[in-house]
Amino acid sequence: MQQDRQLELILIELISSRICHDLVGPVGAVNAGAELMEEAGGTDDEALGLMRRSGQEAQRRLQLFRLAYGRAGNSVDASTMHKTVMQAYDADGKVTLDWADHRDIDAVTGRVVLNMIMTAREALPFGGDISVQCDSDRNIRVRAQGKRAAIRPEIEKVLSGPVDPQDLDPRNIQGFFARNLAERLGKRLVVEAEENSVTLIYV
Numbered sequence: 001m002q003q004d005r006q007l008e009l010i011l012i013e014l015i016s017s018r019i020c021h022d023l024v025g026p027v028g029a030v031n032a033g034a035e036l037m038e039e040a041g042g043t044d045d046e047a048l049g050l051m052r053r054s055g056q057e058a059q060r061r062l063q064l065f066r067l068a069y070g071r072a073g074n075s076v077d078a079s080t081m082h083k084t085v086m087q088a089y090d091a092d093g094k095v096t097l098d099w100a101d102h103r104d105i106d107a108v109t110g111r112v113v114l115n116m117i118m119t120a121r122e123a124l125p126f127g128g129d130i131s132v133q134c135d136s137d138r139n140i141r142v143r144a145q146g147k148r149a150a151i152r153p154e155i156e157k158v159l160s161g162p163v164d165p166q167d168l169d170p171r172n173i174q175g176f177f178a179r180n181l182a183e184r185l186g187k188r189l190v191v192e193a194e195e196n197s198v199t200l201i202y203v
Helices: 002-039 045-069 078-092 107-122 153-160 173-184
Strands: 095-098 128-134 140-145 189-194 197-202
Touching: 002 045, 002 173, 045 078, 045 107, 078 095, 078 107, 107 128, 107 140, 107 153, 107 173, 107 197, 153 173, 153 189, 173 189
Parallel strands: 095 128
Antiparallel strands: 128 140, 140 197, 189 197
């Protein structure tokens, strides 16, 4: 059973890596095309601006997905993950992220934290603040604070309880993936909820 789960995760990682790899080039070309149009004296400045912003946003998201889901996340350090997620969320403008102690986390654990942060982001429908803290016992807490902050029931279920593969869908796969990354390392994820605040704990 454990072997089957690991195989499934490897397949997910490889497919995600391939998708991200194949899309990064074309998205970069969108940015290059916009720059060329501008240099050639394009007249629709608003369209060019939208084209560039959209391309840059897609690139940031793809890089984040590549590290969170793909095999690349196993070979970069936590500082690179920190830089990537900070760039994505700074551009988003709806969430602030405080992850000051990323240098003390190894690359494999950093990937778990990255997925915890992305799961926490889903708990902030109106935006807010996310903070990451690592205590002396190496337990990691990712806290999301904001208006109506909450982990949706279908995500909380896959974070902790038994999961029927038939129940997995795009709405809860992030939480399921984060949980399985933690379990690979012999750890688990715990959810603590308060009013306008949710904390994911890696223990």
